[in-house]
Amino acid sequence: MTAKPPVVIVCVGMAGSGKTTFMQRINSHLHSKREPPYVINLDPAVRNVPFESNIDIRDSLNYKEVMREYNLGPNGGIVTSLNIFATKIDQIINILEKRTAPNPETPKAKPIKNIIVDTPGQIEVFMWSASGSILLESLASSFPTVVAYIIDTPRTSSTSTFMSNMLYACSILYKTKLPMILVFNKTDVKDADFAKEWMTDFEAFQAALKQEEDGGSFGGVDGGGGFGGGSGYMGSLLNSMSLMLEEFYRHLSVVGVSSMTGKGIDDFFTAVGEKADEFERDYKPELEKRRKERQEEKASKREKDLGKMMKDMNVSESRNASGGPNKAGVAQRHHVDTLSDLEDNSNSESEAQMVEPDEDEVDEDGAEDEAYMDDGLTKRYKQAIAPTTQAASSGGDSSEQSFAKYLRTTQVG
Numbered sequence: 001m002t003a004k005p006p007v008v009i010v011c012v013g014m015a016g017s018g019k020t021t022f023m024q025r026i027n028s029h030l031h032s033k034r035e036p037p038y039v040i041n042l043d044p045a046v047r048n049v050p051f052e053s054n055i056d057i058r059d060s061l062n063y064k065e066v067m068r069e070y071n072l073g074p075n076g077g078i079v080t081s082l083n084i085f086a087t088k089i090d091q092i093i094n095i096l097e098k099r100t101a102p103n104p105e106t107p108k109a110k111p112i113k114n115i116i117v118d119t120p121g122q123i124e125v126f127m128w129s130a131s132g133s134i135l136l137e138s139l140a141s142s143f144p145t146v147v148a149y150i151i152d153t154p155r156t157s158s159t160s161t162f163m164s165n166m167l168y169a170c171s172i173l174y175k176t177k178l179p180m181i182l183v184f185n186k187t188d189v190k191d192a193d194f195a196k197e198w199m200t201d202f203e204a205f206q207a208a209l210k211q212e213e214d215g216g217s218f219g220g221v222d223g224g225g226g227f228g229g230g231s232g233y234m235g236s237l238l239n240s241m242s243l244m245l246e247e248f249y250r251h252l253s254v255v256g257v258s259s260m261t262g263k264g265i266d267d268f269f270t271a272v273g274e275k276a277d278e279f280e281r282d283y284k285p286e287l288e289k290r291r292k293e294r295q296e297e298k299a300s301k302r303e304k305d306l307g308k309m310m311k312d313m314n315v316s317e318s319r320n321a322s323g324g325p326n327k328a329g330v331a332q333r334h335h336v337d338t339l340s341d342l343e344d345n346s347n348s349e350s351e352a353q354m355v356e357p358d359e360d361e362v363d364e365d366g367a368e369d370e371a372y373m374d375d376g377l378t379k380r381y382k383q384a385i386a387p388t389t390q391a392a393s394s395g396g397d398s399s400e401q402s403f404a405k406y407l408r409t410t411q412v413g
C-alpha cells in the first residue's frame, strides 16, 4: 500500500495570535509521537524561532538587507522577501517531494506525515500577496494542505472582535479554497467554549450581544477595538453577519488549544486528519479541474500567440519537401528572419524548407495566402515559446542548504 502523502499544515493568524508558539507545540507533540514533521519557516522578520526549521526563509534572505536594497519599510521587506522566495517554488516543492518520499533504502523508516509551515505575523502580507498564493497553491497541488487559522482567544471574547475574526477567517477560506481549522489558542487564559457556542447557537450570540449593549460594553472591553457605543444599528449588523456566517461555520473544524500547556493538541490533530480526508475528497478534484482549465487556457493563448507571431514575422509560403506545390495545390512558404537563431542550432534537413520565396511561387492572385506551417516549423515555434516546465534546478540533489545558498547567490546581490 503506497504511503499517504504528508499533510501540509499552514499556520496563519493575526499578529501575536500565537502561530510560532503553536508551531513549537505541534512540533514537540509530533516528536513525542516519534513522527517528526518537516518544518518550514516563512516569516523572514522573526528574530528567533523556538524550533529547528528544515527550510527557513531567513537562511536564504536577509530581511533587513532586502529592506535596504529595495528601500522598503518592514511590510514591504516581508512581501519582497516572500516574492523572491516564491520565485524558487519549483525547487522548494522538489526538495519537499524528495525529503518526504518513502526511502527505499530504509523501508522501515517512518515516512514524514506532516509538513508544518509558520507564516509572517502580518497575515495580510502573506494571504493577499502573489507570493502567498503561489506558495499555498504550489503546496496544495503537491500535498493535501490544511489552513490552521490561529485565534487569540482572550482578545476575541467581545462580539465585535469575534465577528471581525470570523469575517477574516471567512475571507481566507474563500481566498485559499482550502480546508480550514479554527484554532482558538491561549485557552489557558480564556476558555474557547463561548466561541463554539456563538458559532453553533445563534440565540447565544444574540444574548451576548444584548448583554454587551445593556452593559454599555458594546464593542468589547478586551481592547479589541469594537464598534464604539452600543447602537441598535451595530447590533443588527452583527446579528445579520452572524446569520450569514452560519453556512461558513459548517465548513470549519473548531478546536480550543493552549500552545503553553498542550491542552487540545490531540483534538487539533484529529481535525487535521478529517480535513486531510476532506481535501482528497472535495478539494483536490476541484484543484485539478482549475489547474486543467488554466493549462487549457495557457495552451490556447500560446496557440494564439503562435498565430500572431507568425503574422508579425510576416511568414510567407515556402517550398514543400518536393519543391513543387504541396498536396493542397498551394506552395507553402516559410521565410522568417528571426527563426535563423533557432535554425542555427537545429540540424534538421527541414531547414531546407525555409527558403526565400521565389516569385513564381506566389499563387495566382498574388495574395499572400494564409500562412500555415509544416509541422516541423510548428514544433520549433512551440518549443521556442513553451514555458520551461522546470525552473533550472540548482544542480544535483539540492538539499535545503544548497537551495538556500543558491537562492542567496541568485537573488539579492
Ligand SMILES: Nc1nc2c(ncn2[C@@H]2O[C@H](COP(=O)(O)OP(=O)(O)OP(=O)(O)O)[C@@H](O)[C@H]2O)c(=O)[nH]1
Pocket (backbone or CB within 6 Å): 013, 014, 015, 016, 017, 018, 019, 020, 021, 022, 043, 046, 119, 120, 121, 122, 185, 186, 187, 188, 189, 257, 258, 259, 260, 261
Ligand atoms: N498564555 C498563553 N500565551 C501564549 C500562547 N501562545 C502564544 N502565547 C504568547 O503570545 C505571544 C505571541 O506568541 P507568538 O507565538 O510569537 O505569536 P505569533 O502569532 O507567532 O506572533 P507574530 O509572528 O509576531 O505574528 C507570546 O508572548 C506568547 O508567549 C498560549 O497558548 N497561552
Ligand SMILES: [Mg+2]
Pocket (backbone or CB within 6 Å): 019, 020, 021, 043, 046, 119, 120, 121
Ligand atoms: Mg510568529
